[in-house]
Amino acid sequence: MLDWIAEQWDSFELWIVQLWFPVQIALVILVLLPACWGIAAVLDRGVDNLAGALPARRKDEQGS
Numbered sequence: 001m002l003d004w005i006a007e008q009w010d011s012f013e014l015w016i017v018q019l020w021f022p023v024q025i026a027l028v029i030l031v032l033l034p035a036c037w038g039i040a041a042v043l044d045r046g047v048d049n050l051a052g053a054l055p056a057r058r059k060d061e062q063g064s
Helices: 002-017 021-063
Strands: none
Touching: none
């Protein structure tokens, strides 16, 4: 199973490397930029939720 995944990744990587450079840049912009943006949005939302929950816990612990 892992050999098949490695072979598929190698063939994909070879395909990318053989593309014309402006096409490689376009693929990076069209694929990686939205992926990184989405990951950053999820992390930002998670940190905001965590930061919002922590002060509430501290107030509850101090008030008891």
